[in-house]
Amino acid sequence: MLELSILGFLAEEPLHGYELKERIKALSGHVRPVSDGALYPAITRLIKAGKLDEHTEPGASAAPRRILSLTDRGRADLLEHLRHPKQVEITDQVRFNTVLSFLRHLPDRREQAEVLRRRLEFLTAPTSFFYEDGKPVRAEEAEDLFRQGMLRVARATGEAERAWLTDAIAQLDPPN
Structure with missing residues (x-):
């Protein structure tokens, strides 16, 4: 980097x-x-x-x-x-x-959109900082107050980023 x-x-x-x-x-x-x-x-x-x-x-x-x-x-x-x-440059914030x-x-807007699509695809996959029985733990399921906080902040940040990525991709590479 x-x-x-x-x-x-x-x-x-x-x-x-x-x-x-x-x-x-x-x-x-x-x-x-x-x-x-x-x-x-x-x-x-x-x-x-x-x-x-x-x-x-x-x-x-x-x-x-x-x-x-x-x-x-x-x-x-x-x-x-x-x-x-x-891939680590897509997955690491x-x-x-x-x-x-x-x-x-990058002069080609479609190529710009493709990079953003890779990030959006990564952010769309279910994930968590914590897992139980191999399944991601959601904020509502975490018993620890501080882990709840981490998960709630991560969810809000992820939602905002996914919304921005979706908008940006539509502007860069509008559907025909």
Whole structure:
């Protein structure tokens, strides 16, 4: 997801490393913080792979800044990743939000809708945080107050997301 975030933010505009880190942190930092020890090696790998370009600009009042921009190869990689996210990027809420953050860069509305359909299909399957005799436990069935709370919040969030996904898919790929 770090590489997707790097490619996605640089698809919007060239940035220096600190600005890029701050944007990634704003997107998912409270849940999955990004360290310099992860970010800068990832940037180096993407430069070596020809997906990013870098040049140096003078700093405002400090040392020169390394400005990063997306190459054509990087843009193609971003689009391919958005077209075909891994299953965990569909099922994991934080990872899906990262995909969703950059899905607008995918130019084909039907392809955008297909990614949303995958998420909607996942959210439609019966599931729970807790199971009894192999069956999902619903909020009304949980005896523990705190588990009831988890299940009620998850149900409300899931209902809202399914409604939005249904609307978005209809707008992106209306039925004939």
